[in-house]
Amino acid sequence: MIIGITGNSGTGKTSICKALEKNKINGKTPFVIDADRVVKKMSAIGEEYYNQIISTFGKEVLQENQELNRAKLAGLVFVNEEKRELLNQITYKYVAEEIKKQAKESKCNFVIIDAPLLIESKLNKICDVVISVIADKETKLKRIIERDIITEKTALDRLNAQKEDEFYIKNSNLVIVNNEIDLEKQAKEIIELLNSNILYNKEIVIIQNGDLKILQFKKLIEYKNLVHAFTxxxxxxxxxxxxxxxxxxxxxxxxxxxxxxxxxxxxxxxxxxxxxxxxxxxxxxxxxxxxxxxxxxxxxxxxxxxxxxxxxxxxxxxxxxxxxxxxxxxxxxxxxxxxxxxxxxxxxxxxxxxxxxxxxxxxxxxxxxxxxxxEVDEDVKDRFCNMFKDICKEEQFVRKAENKQKYYIxxxxxxxxxxxxxxxxxxxxxxxxxxxxxxxxxxxxxxxxxxxxxxxxxxxxxx
Ligand SMILES: [Zn+2]
Structure with missing residues (x-):
């Protein structure tokens, strides 16, 4: 199983990956792949990905020593949606292959991909479950400033360029609000959810904020004048x-x-x-x-x-x-x-x-x-058969339980x-x-x- 974890910077998604890594899922330790590290590795001079980037974006994305200037590339696609899409396509092609290869070689049943651009780069397509981590803007800001030692303005610029929570909710199976949570407890709850079968339906998303977990239907989320939940x-x-x-x-x-x-x-x-x-x-x-x-x-x-x-x-x-x-x-x-x-x-x-x-x-x-x-008794089944014409002829509706006078309806x-x-x-x-x-x-x-x-x-x- 491949689990993708994504979110804006400062949401603490890597901390959640690390907490998960300490646990066993179905008796096995999960194998974590850092997508950024994979991209870095593939960006080395002479690698196929490196060559593809240059032939697509030109030599202007290179540093003097011929290494890829990732900051420049990021700046280039940041202002141009078409180029951004192109980069995502190329990245997906090579990164997805490499991740699949690493996942296979790990021989682990559970592989976790830690990828900030999991959804944008379409790496979510190779995941069985997508988990997004979101947080309040102030919390993210504080974390980025402390971690990267940058000014508030730089941190704000970075955050403003990232996707809204709504984007993650729409594209995930599970969304975790991580303002201040007990990571160990959270990891255990993620595993419990993974072991149930509620994360595998693309029509729904689970949102967790502390102890509160709600289920939402993605189709209903589309309507801005509507809110709903199932707790x-x-x-x-x-x-x-x-x-x-x-x-x-x-x-x-x-x-x-x-x-x-x-x-x-x-x-x-x-x-x-x-x-x-x-x-x-x-x-x-x-x-x-x-x-x-x-x-x-x-x-x-x-x-x-x-x-x-x-x-x-x-x-x-x-x-x-x-x-x-x-x-x-x-x-x-x-x-x-x-x-x-x-x-x-x-x-x-x-x-x-x-x-x-x-x-x-x-x-x-x-x-x-x-x-x-x-499972119901015969009398309950019969009440349905009497009320709904011919329904009990339908195998879809009723099945007799083995060895007893009971029915599954x-x-x-x-x-x-x-x-x-x-x-x-x-x-x-x-x-x-x-x-x-x-x-x-x-x-x-x-x-x-x-x-x-x-x-x-x-x-x-x-x-
Ligand atoms: Zn059941």
Missing amino acids: LKPFDFGSNITYKEKEQEVKDNYKEVCNLLNVDFENIVRPYQTHTKNVVALTGEHGIFSTELENVDGLITDKTNKSLSLVFADCTPIYLFDKNKNVIAAIHSGWEGTLKQIIKGAVNKMIKEFSCNPKDIICAIGPTIRKCHF DTVYLNKQMLIDSGIPEQNIIDSNICTVCNNKILHSYRVEKENSGRSTAIISLK
Whole structure:
């Protein structure tokens, strides 16, 4: 496996690489390749890469002693996008080959590439996982000035020429906010994430800031007026029952998520979920568990001062967003909600009450128990067979468990079918493909933890 680590200067990505190097991944020490060092090696006089650079950019990028003047080359491409692209292409061609060669020779199962321009040079294409490290501007500035002993102005110029956080979020599987973190702990958590299967879906990104980890859908990040998240362990948002005991902790957790998403904690709206098919379009003022929101499992709004929050431990979270009408919804579709077709009711309400066009609605399906683990008794299976015509003839939906009267059913598949039946184009449906039971070290799962299970929250909000 090849893991690429990248980020602006001053983010501390090399420190994270070093912390990772001290750990074993699947019993083996990872092998770290410093991409800058590879480029330096290939830039030596007479190397193929060296020759290619001169024939492309001319002798003006050479020093008097014929060595490559890297500062001059950097300056040249900095002001010219076309040349920058050309350099990235050449670098990719040679560096990728060399890295692949070194990775193979290392005979390590885990290879880490430390590369500041991993994404720009397209080296991310040879990585199974891309990890970006970001940090506040002040933190980066302080680190660069201390490390390179340069003036604040020089450091600022360098930082201003680098990519924004958004670029890294869009192009990574995992983004780590490294203002001040415990590197050893961080390394262990990265390994835990690598050992789960949540980093291998290109549609999603995990953002970690200290103990807080959230999952986001890249398709939804594209919309600047929309924010959303699905929280991972250890953050707990409490069930209807445990909320009271943990009220302060839950509120603090909300505040931390709101802080990361840059939304106001006061705007959180959360219903009292009871596996109904009731979906409410918000009109008045609501907070957490307001009385009008009892027995409600879906929320819709077109207002910017409402952050919809529902909680989950195995049930299916579905986010809906009409990109033209700017209407959002959050739906809690457990197996009972799926049976009651809550998702169909939600889309209908968006169409009837907000004049949404289903063709403009984007849906995102979060982590949930999936067919691999969703074992049910015959009576539950039969209720689905009775409700949805012919569904039990479909192998995709149901599989009999070996040696017992139990069945594995795919409620995500049913929800997708209902979304399509409601007129939502299949390509608008994004699935995280993550099973909460398979990844129960990272995600809350009621099946695994029973009454002790915490809750994740799915939050969606218009700006
Ligand atoms: Zn599973």
